Amino acid sequence: MTAINNGKLEGWPMQLHTHYVDSGSNVDPTHEAKHVFGHLTKSTGKSEKECGALLDTLKFTQTMREGTIGELSGGWQMKLRLAEAVLIDADILLLDEPTNHLDSKTVEWLTAYLKSLKDTTVICVSHDTRFMENICTDVIHYERREAWGPHRKLVHYKGTMSAFVEKQPQAKHYFELATTDLKFIFPEPGRLEGVKTSTQKFLEMDNVDYCYPGNDTNTLTGVNLKMSLSSRVAVLGANGAGKTTLVRMIVGDSQPSNLGVCKLFIHHNLRIAYVSQHAFFHVEQHVEDSPASYIQWRFKEGYDREKIESEGFRIPPEEQKAIDDFGIEGIWSRRLRAGVLEYEVKKRNVPEKDNRYYSKNELLALGFEHLLKQTDEKIAAKEAGLDLRPCTVTEIQKHLDDFGLEKEFGTYGKIRGLSGGQKVKLVLAA
Numbered sequence: 001m002t003a004i005n006n007g008k009l010e011g012w013p014m015q016l017h018t019h020y021v022d023s024g025s026n027v028d029p030t031h032e033a034k035h036v037f038g039h040l041t042k043s044t045g046k047s048e049k050e051c052g053a054l055l056d057t058l059k060f061t062q063t064m065r066e067g068t069i070g071e072l073s074g075g076w077q078m079k080l081r082l083a084e085a086v087l088i089d090a091d092i093l094l095l096d097e098p099t100n101h102l103d104s105k106t107v108e109w110l111t112a113y114l115k116s117l118k119d120t121t122v123i124c125v126s127h128d129t130r131f132m133e134n135i136c137t138d139v140i141h142y143e144r145r146e147a148w149g150p151h152r153k154l155v156h157y158k159g160t161m162s163a164f165v166e167k168q169p170q171a172k173h174y175f176e177l178a179t180t181d182l183k184f185i186f187p188e189p190g191r192l193e194g195v196k197t198s199t200q201k202f203l204e205m206d207n208v209d210y211c212y213p214g215n216d217t218n219t220l221t222g223v224n225l226k227m228s229l230s231s232r233v234a235v236l237g238a239n240g241a242g243k244t245t246l247v248r249m250i251v252g253d254s255q256p257s258n259l260g261v262c263k264l265f266i267h268h269n270l271r272i273a274y275v276s277q278h279a280f281f282h283v284e285q286h287v288e289d290s291p292a293s294y295i296q297w298r299f300k301e302g303y304d305r306e307k308i309e310s311e312g313f314r315i316p317p318e319e320q321k322a323i324d325d326f327g328i329e330g331i332w333s334r335r336l337r338a339g340v341l342e343y344e345v346k347k348r349n350v351p352e353k354d355n356r357y358y359s360k361n362e363l364l365a366l367g368f369e370h371l372l373k374q375t376d377e378k379i380a381a382k383e384a385g386l387d388l389r390p391c392t393v394t395e396i397q398k399h400l401d402d403f404g405l406e407k408e409f410g411t412y413g414k415i416r417g418l419s420g421g422q423k424v425k426l427v428l429a430a
Contacts, residue, residue, distance in 0.1 A: 210254065219245045
């Protein structure tokens with residue numbers, strides 16, 4: 001689809017108007033800074049009345065229209081890309097995973113719209129088999145046959161997805177997980193200090209609120225939840241309901257707006273692997289590296305370097321000044337004493353024997369929030385044995401094999417050459 005969109009597919013009818021709706025996995029700061037309504041009118045060339053009517057159908061509020069694209073959730077950004085595609089009225093519509101971030105009502109609207117098209121060809125890539133079953137009239141399958149040797153070819157089948165599976169039973173795994181041999185093997189994370197049963201909570205929220213800076217109303221209000229090792233949680237809600245906002249708070253990227261009133265407890269050794277809606281953003285910073293080299297860069301110090309350098313963990317200038325003014329050379333260790341976390345602080349030009357322990361609350365009161373978050377993350381990684389795990393290319397490739405990323409791609413290929421699905425495997429493996 002990228003090749004078609006960039007005009008690099010030989011023989012493609014360039015006289016036809018083709019429009020590409022990407023999956024939204026990547027982040028473009030320039031694009032996200034644009035204002036929603038202004039971008040839609042400018043990119044489509046349609047009147048404000050036409051654009052406004054479609055945004056009404058999709059339930060865009062006035063605040064959303066006046067705000068920037070980056071302020072929208074992943075689902076609302078996808079709605080905006082689809083609105084643009086509808087208004088452009090292309091001859092050929094290219095859809096790359098269009099249902100990824102959409103709620104069920106919007107998927108119904110999109111399905112009805114695509115089925116109503118009479119003069120537009122739709123080429124769609126999707127892992128949503130129910131959606132594909134409802135919109136497909138033809139299937140193009142990338143398949144291998146014995147007579148072709150090691151090569152694969154694109155084969156055209158007329159009919160729906162289910163009709164295609166009747167002709168190619170080996171493709172049944174597109175519909176049923178039980179019929180696939182795909183298997184991901186996650187490493188054992190180790191034990192959490194003090195957590196002795198699978199039902200003992202390691203995370204708790206009680207009456208938590210969150211309001212984005214500059215907003216007048218809360219995105220989250222009165223959230224209550226508990227999680228334990230036996231928890232398997234699905235977060236459900238309409239686009240913009242605050243699902244991602246809640247997950248980002250669990251990850252540690254944000255704090256409640258009503259701190260001091262609510263309760264937020266996260267175990268100090270809890271390590272969280274977060275695959276966001278824009279999962280490819282960090283991977284795309286390493287497109288010239290191999291997947292194995294990327295993982296090596298990220299974990300060679302015995303902790304997750306990418307996480308430490310992320311917005312939620314990075315030490316801001318004002319905190320760094322406070323650290324320097326206090327004379328901290330480093331935090332050397334941590335202990336739990338009488339139920340209170342204490343950190344061993346080494347100061348500059350002070351002998352090691354004079355190191356002093358400070359409680360977590362004391363250090364937070366001094367403004368060292370991100371320093372403590374970094375320290376907790378590094379200690380948690382060490383106690384889980386991450387610093388003892390070999391970080392050689394050979395060992396990393398064994399790990400990538402557990403996620404279906406073969407040596408051809410994991411060691412010898414570059415991230416730039418991976419498909420979207422392979423990039424997801426890489427993100428999961430990391």
